[in-house]
Amino acid sequence: MAKEIWIADVQSGAHDGDEIELKGWVKRTRGSNKIRFVVLRDSTATIQCVAKRDSIGDESFEELKGALIEASLEIRGIVNPDDRAPGGHELIVTSVRVVGGVRPDSPFPITESAMESADGGETEFLLDNRHLYLRTSRMTNMLKIRSSVFGAIHSYFRDLDFTEYQAPNFVAGAVEGGSTLFEVPYFGKKAYLTQSWQLYAEAAMPALERLYTIAPSFRAEKSRTRRHLTEFWHAEMEVAWASNSEIMNHGEGVVRHIAKRLLNERENELNEIGRDLDLLARYADNPYPRMRYDEAIETLQSMNVDVEWGQDLDYSKEKVLTQDFDVPHFLTHYPKVAKPFYHRVDPDDEKYVLCHDLLAPEGYGEIIGGGERTWSEEEILARIDEEGVPREPYQFYIDTRTYGGVPHGGFGLGVDRVCSWLSGAEHIREVIPFPRDSRRVTP
């Protein structure tokens, strides 16, 4: 039953002249009453299969003729190298079995013309049929790229002896702020879906010192942009005894590692979706400059963007700022007033906090947010009170400081955002199988 032969191996010449069995799905089918041309796809590649009534007999031929787009097949034949065939090989069919058919009264809804008018899968029709859209070559490529991004993040941290650590998804307090909290009923009480792993990671920082995760985070983002989801995958890390600058080294390290990994593992997929590989090589090979928030504000003001010192930068501002970046840039030292209590105040100038955002070029904007944490008990209590945040839900967090606090920090990287920027997608929805936003939780 298990499949032994993959179409990509056939196309690479591993089975020339052999009689083999392929298992896959019909991508395209055409022909006459005497000869059929079926493009078969599996998860690795496609191959054209040629079947003649004379050689396979009426029964097999009729079966193949009735196999519509996305019918699943077991198909035997002889591999024929042929430069004119797409991929360089074709299969001369000897027998066919339809495993799961498609009824003529309900053909596969995602036609090539629906794809062409879709511009990356963004029409409502394609979003409604997301479960079927996953089978298209564009989405298959995106999912493979995504898998390599996840793998690269794990390997970056594990190679540096970080411990993978899991935090709860039901929580009692906000990390990012109340306006994007999802409230859930919890046995007569209220709980929230977590916005970040960070606070619970800080609790384990004195135990593990170097820790990371890749987990979903939830934010009730009302504004729909091309880079916000309500459920997104968040790669977060926390390190003891680390400064803002050392944490940025890891942010740069992991992003460059991801770009390098994609070039090694996913060159074909990136080519197929039309991504410029030179850009990825540039992001993999060059250091990422660091710029203070104040300089970014001056730059934006000199470009006549309406922005005031003290504001956090939203997408509209980051877009302008990053349009001309050749590689990602860190923005550091945001004003204290723009950031929540856990950001450590800069001891050299109390107007600022020791934080950073990593902004991706091509007008993409923020992919990482991080920095040093307020780590002494006295300072954390002062910051919590100053912001009018209740102490009670954060007692466990305060305890981390009460018992042997140390300087530490970390960052959160939006994995879907990195996938979408590095693949050159128009919209973050293109890189996640079932995107969730304020208007859609289905399919």
Ligand code: ATP
């Ligand atoms: P933004 O200002 O773009 O909403 P943020 O400042 O809220 O981002 P952080 O709280 O710093 O983001 O979260 C860390 C990272 O998680 C971000 O840099 C981003 O890559 C990712 N991220 C945050 N919110 C979302 C979201 N709604 N959808 C996808 N990724 C997100």
Ligand code: MG
């Ligand atoms: Mg946000």
